[in-house]
Amino acid sequence: MKHLGERVTALVDDQLGHDDRDRALAHVMNCEQCRLEVERERATKAALRRLADVEPPASLVAALLALAEPGDPLPPERRPFPGTASPPVGWRAGETRPGGGRPDTFTGTRRPEGAPRLNPRHGRIQLAAGGVLSAGALTLVLATLGGPAASGSDPATVVPSVERFAVEHGRSTGSLPFADLATVLVPVTSTVAPDP
Amino acid sequence: MIGPSTVIRRGTGSLSALAVPALAVPVLVGAIAVAPPAVAQDGDAPAAVDLLHRAMAAPDTVSYSGTQFVAAWSALGGASTSAVVDVAHRAGGATEVRVHGSRPMSAIDERSGAAWLADGGGPVDLLVRAYDVVLVGVATVAGRAAHVVEARRPDGSAAARLWLDTEFALPLRREIYDEAGAVRAASAFVELKLHPAVTHPALRRDPDSVVTTSLRRTDLARMRDNGWSCPDELEGGLALYQARWVGDAVQLSYSDGVVTVSVFEQEGRLDPRTLHGYATREVGGGVVYSTPGPPATFTWSAGDWVVTVVADAPAETIDAVLAALPPEEPDDRGLLGRIGKGALRIASWFNPFD
Numbered sequence: 354m355k356h357l358g359e360r361v362t363a364l365v366d367d368q369l370g371h372d373d374r375d376r377a378l379a380h381v382m383n384c385e386q387c388r389l390e391v392e393r394e395r396a397t398k399a400a401l402r403r404l405a406d407v408e409p410p411a412s413l414v415a416a417l418l419a420l421a422e423p424g425d426p427l428p429p430e431r432r433p434f435p436g437t438a439s440p441p442v443g444w445r446a447g448e449t450r451p452g453g454g455r456p457d458t459f460t461g462t463r464r465p466e467g468a469p470r471l472n473p474r475h476g477r478i479q480l481a482a483g484g485v486l487s488a489g490a491l492t493l494v495l496a497t498l499g500g501p502a503a504s505g506s507d508p509a510t511v512v513p514s515v516e517r518f519a520v521e522h523g524r525s526t527g528s529l530p531f532a533d534l535a536t537v538l539v540p541v542t543s544t545v546a547p548d549p
Numbered sequence: 550m551i552g553p554s555t556v557i558r559r560g561t562g563s564l565s566a567l568a569v570p571a572l573a574v575p576v577l578v579g580a581i582a583v584a585p586p587a588v589a590q591d592g593d594a595p596a597a598v599d600l601l602h603r604a605m606a607a608p609d610t611v612s613y614s615g616t617q618f619v620a621a622w623s624a625l626g627g628a629s630t631s632a633v634v635d636v637a638h639r640a641g642g643a644t645e646v647r648v649h650g651s652r653p654m655s656a657i658d659e660r661s662g663a664a665w666l667a668d669g670g671g672p673v674d675l676l677v678r679a680y681d682v683v684l685v686g687v688a689t690v691a692g693r694a695a696h697v698v699e700a701r702r703p704d705g706s707a708a709a710r711l712w713l714d715t716e717f718a719l720p721l722r723r724e725i726y727d728e729a730g731a732v733r734a735a736s737a738f739v740e741l742k743l744h745p746a747v748t749h750p751a752l753r754r755d756p757d758s759v760v761t762t763s764l765r766r767t768d769l770a771r772m773r774d775n776g777w778s779c780p781d782e783l784e785g786g787l788a789l790y791q792a793r794w795v796g797d798a799v800q801l802s803y804s805d806g807v808v809t810v811s812v813f814e815q816e817g818r819l820d821p822r823t824l825h826g827y828a829t830r831e832v833g834g835g836v837v838y839s840t841p842g843p844p845a846t847f848t849w850s851a852g853d854w855v856v857t858v859v860a861d862a863p864a865e866t867i868d869a870v871l872a873a874l875p876p877e878e879p880d881d882r883g884l885l886g887r888i889g890k891g892a893l894r895i896a897s898w899f900n901p902f903d
Contacts, residue, residue: 401895495892511817513848513857514796515840521795522811522844522859525802 355510356380357387365394420480597682597698601673603718604711611717612640615691615741621734621843621861628841633739640744664765667790676700676806679786680708688712690721691738700807706730709807717743725807727863734843734861764792764799772799777814778854784869798857808866812874813857819850835876849876 357377363369364377381388613636620631638644667675676682680700688697695712702708707730712722722737764772769779769792779801782788787803787810794800801812819838827838827848837849847867848857856874860867 495895509817509853510820511815511855512820512823513798513813513815513855515846515848515857515859517795518798518800518811518813518857518859519842519844519846521800521813522802522809525791525793525800525811526804526809526861 356384357390358509361387361390361394365391365398594681594683597684598673598677600684600696600698600713600718601676601682601711604713604720605671605673607714607717607719608638608644609641611638611719612744613638613719613741614744615738617736617738619736620732622732623841623843623845625839625841625845625864628843630843664763664792665790666766666769666792667788672790672804672806675788675790675804679805680807685710687715691741693721693741695721702728712737714743719743725861733863762794764794768792776816776854778851778874779814780873783810783866783873785866787866787869808862810858810860810862810866810870812870813859814874815855815857816853817855818853819848819855824848832871833875833877835878837871837876850878851875852877 357364357380360369360373360377364374364381367374369377381391615636617634617636618631619634620629622629632648635647636644665671669675669678680702683699683701684696685699686697688695690712694715696715698711698713699707700709700711706728707726709723709725711720713719714721721741723735724732725734727733769777773779777799779792779799780789783803785808786805787808788805789801789803791802792799795813798813798815801814803810803812821836821838824838827840830837830839832849835849835851837847839845839847842859844859844861845867846857846859847870848855849871850856851874854874856870858867858870860870
């Protein structure tokens with residue numbers, strides 16, 4: 354049997370049919386290479402599941418929140434009906450966000466009082482660049498995961514049995530009136546290369 | 550006639566195959582040059598066709614043993630193969646072939662039993678449809694009188710000649726010519742003993758000669774629905790006459806009665822790293838790997854299929870197969886397909902019901 358190749362993933366993900374799974378498991382029993390691949394795949398899958406339960410550190414949360422900090426006043430400066438809308442509860446004149454302060458857990462850097470304020474456009478560019486990079490990385494990861502097995506043992510790889518095919522060719526031509534005995538002898542007789 | 554569906558096990562004898570033909574050529578020439586075929590002024594096609602039908606039936610009624618010289622040249626030109634072989638045939642049964650001077654190396658299965666797929670009743674119809682078949686004279690082969698039947702192309706050139714024993718219609722000599730008139734394959738008895746109605750002792754059967762699964766038209770139609778190509782015919786008038794499973798490949802046998810091509814289709818992707826000593830040629834969207842043989846062999850990827858061709862055929866015939874099953878590098882599902890598959894894999898890992 355050929356190596357499992359991509360079927361390693363299908364086996365670990367339990368996506369094989371009953372018969373295919375039995376055949377794959379039987380192969381794994383006797384093939385150390387495929388057994389190692391299965392174990393590696395299972396370990397990876399388990400590690401990713403554990404990652405899902407990890408609580409992000411507070412500093413990371415605060416830093417992420419700070420990404421949205423700079424800027425433009427909230428709510429938007431242009432209101433549909435200026436002067437008619439009352440400010441949200443807890444807002445004070447001159448403040449730009451509800452609550453009048455930042456979360457108690459905030460430990461990140463903040464702009465010192467009086468320091469020049471960053472151009473909001475720069476922030477947007479940084480955000481956009483980060484998004485593009487993240488999307489690229491995600492695309493790369495997904496494409497790698499979705500690609501063929503890198504082990505070179507892709508089960509769909511075919512090595513034509515050319516010698517056997519030549520014999521079978523002779524077998525099939527034997528029933529034709531003009532078919533020559535040479536066609537069936539080729540696999541066992543010598544071939545003379547052309548003169549240079 | 551040499552029994553159909555012959556299968557020969559690879560074995561020893563290559564050196565003798567090289568040496569013996571050199572000794573045998575003068576004998577062969579002496580045997581077949583006694584009376585070169587006289588070209589008849591007016592060929593009698595019905596008589597020729599009748600003779601061909603008798604020739605097809607001869608192996609069922611005649612036992613024989615003898616020595617043959619065989620030779621073939623590659624479809625890619627240049628390379629050739631030749632041997633002197635001992636042949637023993639049992640009426641209605643098996644044929645044994647061995648390279649002269651070597652130990653017995655092949656017991657030969659009898660008729661393949663594969664379903665006949667081409668129009669008409671059998672090989673003679675295939676031949677008659679593609680060529681003009683005429684009687685062109687009488688000659689002597691291995692001391693026996695023989696009718697000479699010629700298959701002519703539409704332009705009148707000879708594609709093949711067959712020498713048929715006047716008494717039993719057994720083929721005694723064959724020659725196949727290319728369009729330039731050069732011999733592409735030839736065989737002839739240099740010594741022959743006929744044993745009509747005599748049954749030879751049972752011959753050893755080669756376990757490798759067990760007939761593979763034959764495919765019928767309905768099977769092929771179903772396979773085409775599942776992505777297999779299995780063309781009914783190839784350009785140049787080559788009709789599909791047999792199909793069968795050979796391992797995980799489907800062998801499609803095409804012929805016009807003289808030219809023969811076997812196309813093997815397999816699901817999967819060709820791994821070029823396993824192909825050593827092959828010549829390469831870019832054709833269309835892919836690469837064709839070839840060895841001269843004879844018979845010449847060609848293999849290539851056609852999308853997610855691998856096509857291998859074994860042919861005793863001119864280059865035009867190979868081009869016809871390439872046109873029917875064009876080379877194309879395997880579909881790697883494209884970037885979007887791979888991204889989608891990767892996303893599904895990750896989603897499956899986080900599936901709480903998994």
